[in-house]
Amino acid sequence: MESSNKNTYPPEDVKIARFAKALGHPARISIIKHLASLETCRFTEISNEFPLANSTVSQHLTELKKAGLIQGSIEPPRLQYCINYENWKLLRKHFREFAHIKIVKYEKSQ
Amino acid sequence: MESSNKNTYPPEDVKIARFAKALGHPARISIIKHLASLETCRFTEISNEFPLANSTVSQHLTELKKAGLIQGSIEPPRLQYCINYENWKLLRKHFREFAHIKIVKYEKSQ
DNA sequence: ATAGTTTTTCGTAAATTTACGAAAAGTTTC
DNA sequence: GAAACTTTTCGTAAATTTACGAAAAACTAT
Numbered sequence: 001m002e003s004s005n006k007n008t009y010p011p012e013d014v015k016i017a018r019f020a021k022a023l024g025h026p027a028r029i030s031i032i033k034h035l036a037s038l039e040t041c042r043f044t045e046i047s048n049e050f051p052l053a054n055s056t057v058s059q060h061l062t063e064l065k066k067a068g069l070i071q072g073s074i075e076p077p078r079l080q081y082c083i084n085y086e087n088w089k090l091l092r093k094h095f096r097e098f099a100h101i102k103i104v105k106y107e108k109s110q
Numbered sequence: 111m112e113s114s115n116k117n118t119y120p121p122e123d124v125k126i127a128r129f130a131k132a133l134g135h136p137a138r139i140s141i142i143k144h145l146a147s148l149e150t151c152r153f154t155e156i157s158n159e160f161p162l163a164n165s166t167v168s169q170h171l172t173e174l175k176k177a178g179l180i181q182g183s184i185e186p187p188r189l190q191y192c193i194n195y196e197n198w199k200l201l202r203k204h205f206r207e208f209a210h211i212k213i214v215k216y217e218k219s220q
Numbered sequence: 221a222t223a224g225t226t227t228t229t230c231g232t233a234a235a236t237t238t239a240c241g242a243a244a245a246g247t248t249t250c
Numbered sequence: 251g252a253a254a255c256t257t258t259t260c261g262t263a264a265a266t267t268t269a270c271g272a273a274a275a276a277c278t279a280t
Contacts, residue, residue: 009136013143021134025268026119026127029208033123036213043227051118053270058228060268079227079277085216092209098139099202103146106195135238153257163240168258170238189247189257 016098019091022067027052028060032083035070041080126208129201132177137162138170142193145180151190 009017023029027050034049035041047057061081064070068087072079119127133139137160144159145151157167171191174180178197182189 009140013139014136017134017136017139020130020132020139023208024127024131024134026124027268029123029127029130030119033208033211036211036216039215041215044225047227052268054227055229055271056269062228063267083213083216085213088209088213088216095205095209098133098143099198099205101143101146103193103195103198105149105151106146106193106198137238154255157257162238164257165241165259166239172258173237 012094016094018067019069019094022064022069025060025063027057028064031057031060032064032069035081036083041082043079043081046081122204126204128177129179129204132174132179135170135173137167138174141167141170141174142179145191146193151192153189153191156191 023032030050031046034046038045043054043058043061046061047054050057052060061070065072068084069091070081071084072081133142140160141156144156148155153164153168153171156171157164160167162170171180175182178194179201180191181194182191
């Protein structure tokens with residue numbers, strides 16, 4: 001039952017999935033939203049917003065960093081997290097394209 | 111491990127995260143795209159496209175179903191998967207809103 | 221430099237995800 | 251209604267995720 005010539009996923013799909021996965025936890029959605037609203041982008045300002053251990057927040061931030069959605073330190077040595085705008089725009093583009101695929105046949109409602 | 115307090119996050123964020131999580135695997139992105147292109151939406155047509163065991167594809171479909179992005183059987187007893195268009199539009203709306211949040215301070219480039 | 225504060229890493233545990241093949245259940249065709 | 255085919259469920263294993271607290275590392279201020 002294996003399709004012999006398709007051994008990997010299209011790079012585009014991998015990219016979309018990577019972004020989506022990074023956003024696949026409510027804490028990370030909230031973190032992004034909160035981070036986006038801040039001038040200073042400091043860890044504590046983010047962490048204090050959530051009923052999670054600092055280490056857990058840090059873990060979520062690492063996850064977002066791995067996906068390229070945020071990054072550290074605009075002005076070292078000041079530690080600051082910020083949205084990576086280039087990648088944010090990329091995410092926007094990918095998601096928009098994906099969300100607007102032509103659907104040949106669909107269910108109108110449940 | 112889910113957070114012990116389910117009400118921790120804004121419902122909106124939970125919804126976005128749920129959609130995002132469902133799309134957080136390249137197989138599921140590919141499956142959605144492929145499914146969207148089909149007239150018939152039958153399992154085998156989807157499954158044959160991927161180098162995965164049928165049971166694994168079935169699992170991914172269940173995942174997408176759980177998130178409400180697809181559903182089975184428009185015309186029983188014919189087994190058919192189809193995009194759930196209502197929820198697809200909802201996803202589109204949520205993602206669009208989220209992707210366009212105002213970012214107070216961000217990094218111009220890496 | 222030293223003390224105090226902030227942030228990350230480490231160690232660990234439970235839950236979840238991903239994958240497979242085999243078996244069961246459900247459909248279709250003869 | 252049997253046989254053939256399609257799809258889901260089950261059992262299982264490995265990998266990953268999520269969470270926490272404690273310890274370490276990195277900063278800031280004195």
